[in-house]
Amino acid sequence: MAVEAADATNEASGAAVPLKTPLHARHVALGARMVPFAGYDMPVQYPTGILTEHNWTREKAGLFDVSHMGQCFLVGPDHETTAKALEALIPADIVNLAPGRQRYSQLLNEEGGILDDLMVTRSIDPDEDGALYVVVNAACKDADYAHIEARLPANVKLVKAEHRGLIALQGPGAEAALAKIAPEAAEMGFMSSRTMKVAGIKANVSRSGYTGEDGYEISAAANKIGEIWDTLLLDADVKPIGLGARDSLRLEAGLCLYGHDIDATTSPIEAGLNWSIQKRRREEGGFPGAARIQRELAEGTSRIRVGLKPEGRAPAREGTEIATPEGEVIGTVTSGGFGPTLNGPCAMGYVARAHAAPGTQLHLIVRGKPLPAVVTPMPFVPSHYKR
Amino acid sequence: MAETRYSKDHEYIRIEGDVGTVGISDYAQSQLGDVVFVELPAVGKALDKGGEAAVVESVKAASEVYAPVSGEVVEVNAELEGAPGTVNEDPAGKGWFLKLRIKDAAELDALMSEAEYQDYVKSL
Numbered sequence: 001m002a003v004e005a006a007d008a009t010n011e012a013s014g015a016a017v018p019l020k021t022p023l024h025a026r027h028v029a030l031g032a033r034m035v036p037f038a039g040y041d042m043p044v045q046y047p048t049g050i051l052t053e054h055n056w057t058r059e060k061a062g063l064f065d066v067s068h069m070g071q072c073f074l075v076g077p078d079h080e081t082t083a084k085a086l087e088a089l090i091p092a093d094i095v096n097l098a099p100g101r102q103r104y105s106q107l108l109n110e111e112g113g114i115l116d117d118l119m120v121t122r123s124i125d126p127d128e129d130g131a132l133y134v135v136v137n138a139a140c141k142d143a144d145y146a147h148i149e150a151r152l153p154a155n156v157k158l159v160k161a162e163h164r165g166l167i168a169l170q171g172p173g174a175e176a177a178l179a180k181i182a183p184e185a186a187e188m189g190f191m192s193s194r195t196m197k198v199a200g201i202k203a204n205v206s207r208s209g210y211t212g213e214d215g216y217e218i219s220a221a222a223n224k225i226g227e228i229w230d231t232l233l234l235d236a237d238v239k240p241i242g243l244g245a246r247d248s249l250r251l252e253a254g255l256c257l258y259g260h261d262i263d264a265t266t267s268p269i270e271a272g273l274n275w276s277i278q279k280r281r282r283e284e285g286g287f288p289g290a291a292r293i294q295r296e297l298a299e300g301t302s303r304i305r306v307g308l309k310p311e312g313r314a315p316a317r318e319g320t321e322i323a324t325p326e327g328e329v330i331g332t333v334t335s336g337g338f339g340p341t342l343n344g345p346c347a348m349g350y351v352a353r354a355h356a357a358p359g360t361q362l363h364l365i366v367r368g369k370p371l372p373a374v375v376t377p378m379p380f381v382p383s384h385y386k387r
Numbered sequence: 388m389a390e391t392r393y394s395k396d397h398e399y400i401r402i403e404g405d406v407g408t409v410g411i412s413d414y415a416q417s418q419l420g421d422v423v424f425v426e427l428p429a430v431g432k433a434l435d436k437g438g439e440a441a442v443v444e445s446v447k448a449a450s451e452v453y454a455p456v457s458g459e460v461v462e463v464n465a466e467l468e469g470a471p472g473t474v475n476e477d478p479a480g481k482g483w484f485l486k487l488r489i490k491d492a493a494e495l496d497a498l499m500s501e502a503e504y505q506d507y508v509k510s511l
Contacts, residue, residue, distance in 0.1 A: 050446040051421040313424045338423040
């Protein structure tokens with residue numbers, strides 16, 4: 001037996017000596033299987049396995065270590081100055097982002113291709129006005145920081161928050177579990193952010209995540225994040241979840257994984273991320289690749305990201321060719337696997353626009369054989385975000 | 388009594404007369420994680436030693452299962468289609484993949500005994 005299609009988590013391992021998050025020793029003590037990921041030694045699963053972890057997150061609350069991700073602050077004299085500096089690099093409206101709110105966006109190259117995707121948060125604290133908190137992907141962070149720093153005006157600085165850890169608590173039980181040690185968390189709306197004490201420790205808490213479930217991301221000092229992790233795990237409804245289930249959860253939720261579903265060759269419009277570009281930015285432009293993106297918004301794109309549900313049980317993995325029933329190749333799978341909640345395979349990939357309508361019958365070429373599949377709206381599993 | 392021999396790729400073959408039952412070892416299933424799909428060959432297919440015999444997929448990855456010896460497929464475990472997790476629960480028993488009629492019993496000599504395989508796994 002030999003592993004044929006390496007899992008996504010084994011890529012971009014980079015550094016010869018893997019880095020460790022502040023929670024590394026805890027993962028090892030919990031019996032996690034550790035794998036190299038984006039230069040870090042990360043838990044891909046704990047002893048119960050990916051299926052159990054996935055289902056636990058959908059039913060109770062899963063706790064994820066995402067401290068490998070890049071946390072930084074952009075700091076300028078006032079909100080408008082900092083927001084405009086960032087708006088020159090991303091297509092989201094940040095100037096009109098209210099205090100305590102966050103937005104998903106993409107760092108774009110001059111061709112409108114995606115260099116990384118990221119979350120931008122404006123602090124709720126008036127004393128911190130002029131600072132934006134930005135979270136980027138682990139594998140991209142060094143390149144992102146260099147790209148951003150090279151393009152900031154003199155009065156806006158990028159400050160890396162390398163002394164911080166980041167954990168995510170996700171699932172229908174997340175609110176109750178976090179409210180026990182941070183009562184304010186229960187009052188928060190989706191995509192909002194606050195600073196509060198969590199188990200007595202100062203933390204930035206946002207109501208967001210990467211699973212399709214309600215939940216939170218909690219950022220705190222690297223030497224304190226372990227106390228929050230330990231306290232949350234005392235709750236019988238909270239279990240640690242590895243990168244394996246993180247991937248199957250986000251796939252079912254229809255969320256893009258950078259380097260797979262989106263990259264420097266895909267635009268946000270091809271990726272179906274139009275919702276993340278607010279009206280003012282669409283009209284005014286002023287971000288890299290604006291001409292292409294405005295044209296694509298008006299005229300459509302030649303290819304677009306779609307969800308695909310294979311008939312039967314065989315998963316179609318990344319790289320699988322997508323063809324018409326007549327055999328014409330019209331695209332490629334960018335993420336694919338088995339959806340435990342869906343109890344069947346699911347995938348996403350780019351297809352020529354003529355074949356993108358939901359219900360379109362296509363073939364996925366798995367090990368040389370055409371596997372019937374149908375274009376399916378995403379998410380594959382209904383999302384349960386807090387509204 | 389049936390003897391079980393192992394390949395370095397973690398397939399086992401349990402030998403009963405000239406028929407061998409092929410599956411993956413407990414170590415292999417633990418490395419794979421939760422099995423969600425198994426693709427089995429057609430009955431009657433001739434397999435070459437070291438050639439692809441089946442495909443096993445976990446949540447995260449697809450892996451090939453190789454024929455530990457050459458032979459003709461005489462039966463496949465159709466139960467795995469509806470219950471692929473049996474490979475994790477009982478790899479040496481109900482989680483078998485296929486039975487083949489052994490072409491050349493001499494090929495079995497190149498495989499490891501139970502004790503040799505356990506030592507091999509410990510060395511990994």
